[in-house]
Amino acid sequence: MTENPGDIANLADEYQAFRYRQSPLWAHMTGEYSLAGSYTDVSRAAEDATIAEARSFAERAEAVEESALGEQERLSRAMLVWDATSTAEVSALRSAEYGANPIFGAQASLGTYFPKLSIPTAEVADAMVDKLGAIATYFTDLADRHRDGVDSGRTPAAFAVADTISQLDEWLSSPLDQDRLLAIAPTPEDVDRDALLTRMRTAVEERVRPAVATYRAVLRDEVLSRARDDERVGLVYLPGGEEAYATLTRYYTTTGLTPQEIHEIGLEQVASLAREYADLGPSAVGTDDVPSILAALRDDPALHHTDADEIVEASKAAMAKARAAMGDWFGRLPRSDCDVEATTSGAIAYYFRPALDGSRGGVFFMNVSEPEGWGRYEIESTSFHEGIPGHHLQIAIAQELEDLPDFRKTAFVTAYSEGWGLYTERLADQMGLYSSPLDRMGMLAADSMRACRLVVDTGMHAMGWSRQQAIDFMLANSEKSVGHATAEIDRYAVTPGQALSYMIGRLEILRIRSAAEARQGAGFDIKAFHDAVLESGALPLGLLAEHVAARLP
Structure with missing residues (x-):
């Protein structure tokens, strides 16, 4: 009917x-x-x-x-x-x-x-x-x-x-x-x-x-x-686990990529980031040797915070700088503002959307239970991702759209939202928002974590990696400490597939942008592109590509 x-x-x-x-x-x-x-x-x-x-x-x-x-x-x-x-x-x-x-x-x-x-x-x-x-x-x-x-x-x-x-x-x-x-x-x-x-x-x-x-x-x-046990943390070890992970992979990435294809993309991204570390390393930490760069970011006490209040204040300062630059890169801006608060539970950082009735603005939480775990270089990239111009612009703008049904304004499409958050970390670099080469190194460190996720999530849940094997890969290819790498791997172990959404989403948004630039040439306008991405709320990536192509022919 x-x-x-x-x-x-x-x-x-x-x-x-x-x-x-x-x-x-x-x-x-x-x-x-x-x-x-x-x-x-x-x-x-x-x-x-x-x-x-x-x-x-x-x-x-x-x-x-x-x-x-x-x-x-x-x-x-x-x-x-x-x-x-x-x-x-x-x-x-x-x-x-x-x-x-x-x-x-x-x-x-x-x-x-x-x-x-x-x-x-x-x-x-x-x-x-x-x-x-x-x-x-x-x-x-x-x-x-x-x-x-x-x-x-x-x-x-x-x-x-x-x-x-x-x-x-x-x-x-x-x-x-x-x-x-x-x-x-x-x-x-x-x-x-x-x-x-x-x-x-x-x-x-x-x-x-x-x-x-x-x-x-x-x-x-x-x-x-x-x-x-720790040798069998992946879904592949459960009855029906291989099919379950394939379902979650489709759901979280909104693509038809297989776990093996995603694993290979992750390895390619890790290799590409190693070259960027070597280029930026001398101006940020005085060396182009990638293992030495990662060790410095991980272990140098001077590069880490010790005070929880200082972490929150540094994040507020980063968001204020981003807030002042929004008009040059976005046509539509949210009416509601975004604040930062400390927490001692949950993920290392996460965002809460504003209330629909306007009773509460957006807020993102920074987990300061271990202040020393926060690198000074991490604050700006995290703030841009979780707050402005990341999740807050994407989520608050969606909620304020007047011509969409409520379910579209509040939809959860992880590859879109987390892809956007990761996209804005690199966008912030184009905007000139990072304060120093060390802060730009934080952008690379954040990318490393998301690239590693593609490898270790698929490694555990599709290929049977042990918990320790996944931890070792992240330690070798990111600046994460043993404690933080373990916490990250544990998160991926208990939320299979979710970690794939960040880098896959970012890569697809970049592909959609490149296609629009190719179509429009000198007429391409970055503000119009960002508005096209954000003006219809969260969408699966295939629908997003179609929508942007229609808006920016």
């Missing part, structure tokens, strides 16, 4: 409501408060329902006759098909069964998210108590899913299980009155904050902590002894 062209707008609205239901915490973060009392449903039944509903959305979108649609409606239709199909395919991998995650798991991330959840009304305040109950259900359901994984021979990596248990132990041993889920945002004047916190404290004590203890016990007593 063919649906009416006008149905694409209604279908897009339905799909956004579906996306919110899949991730209520994200919905709350964006300012959608109707699900403030909910949390992610990780049960097998919910997963089955997600797969069925996502497939239905894809079928309904495909049934809309494309010829009757305008440009943005055609993009919405294509995005609906891609996103819904991807959601169904990724959900069908049943990753909750083997997904112990000490990097991004709830036990690691809730402490960062909770204070950022706006509480604008008394109704939302009441819902915070319900949210705690839903979080408790999440942990007990997750324990059941891990039991399913044990039964099917699909278990997590042992290091991930052990690290998650340690995090859960730390949570459960912390004073109840200082529980991470009691650090909430300011409340309205008509809310009795003390009474709300008392109710929440009771929910944490009677529901959340017992559920967390159940999850911990299952990991410790039933999963750990069956977990995969």
Whole structure:
């Protein structure tokens, strides 16, 4: 049955409501408060329902006759098909069964998210108590899913299980009155904050902590002894793991590249970067010997920070410099601003989008738990990637577009967003934003990490590399310390395929730009190109190429 062209707008609205239901915490973060009392449903039944509903959305979108649609409606239709199909395919991998995650798991991330959840009304305040109950259900359901994984021979990596248990132990041993889920945002004047916190404290004590203890016990007593050792951290060692990784590779890169092809691209990028290090090395660190350059960046105390506040201030200064230059390179700029905050959990740096209702601007977090781990040379490239002109321009502009449905404004297309972030690190060099040769060396160091990711992610998950083999490759080809290289490899081990999106996305955006320059010659305008890339929200890379070609013929 063919649906009416006008149905694409209604279908897009339905799909956004579906996306919110899949991730209520994200919905709350964006300012959608109707699900403030909910949390992610990780049960097998919910997963089955997600797969069925996502497939239905894809079928309904495909049934809309494309010829009757305008440009943005055609993009919405294509995005609906891609996103819904991807959601169904990724959900069908049943990753909750083997997904112990000490990097991004709830036990690691809730402490960062909770204070950022706006509480604008008394109704939302009441819902915070319900949210705690839903979080408790999440942990007990997750324990059941891990039991399913044990039964099917699909278990997590042992290091991930052990690290998650340690995090859960730390949570459960912390004073109840200082529980991470009691650090909430300011409340309205008509809310009795003390009474709300008392109710929440009771929910944490009677529901959340017992559920967390159940999850911990299952990991410790039933999963750990069956977990995969360090020689077998990749998906290739799981039943159906090779097919699962191929699915994730397609999803995260939005291309048809195979893991082997991506592995080879990574090796080529690593070799190319070695030549750039040798060229820049004398002016930055006094040598053109690549191993010596990497050793200096890794080990020289003078090239590393020691103070957390200094790290944040240096990042703010970098963003201020970038902010002042935006008008020369971008036609469209976001209305909302972006700030930097310190954190001591999660990835080394990550961005939170502004709230849709304008109650909160963009913010990116710098993990300062170990200030010495931050090279002085890393601050500017990281700030340009995570903040301005990187993720903040891309995400905030998308949210402010008035002619797109909400699901397009808030879409997650990792290759597009992370490719853009990495693209802007090199763009910042073209803009003259790096303060010194050493700061430019930070740009190369960031590239090295993303090039290494192509090699080690595919190495572990498609070729059977051990955890140590992946660590050794990163140590040999980047400036990462043993501790940071290990943390990076552990992240790729527990989030298969995600790390491929950065460099593959950047290379494709550069290819799209080169094609536009070739078409337009002297008429090429960099501001028009950037606007074409950013004006329609996140798109799979194939759709992006088509869109830019149409806008810049």
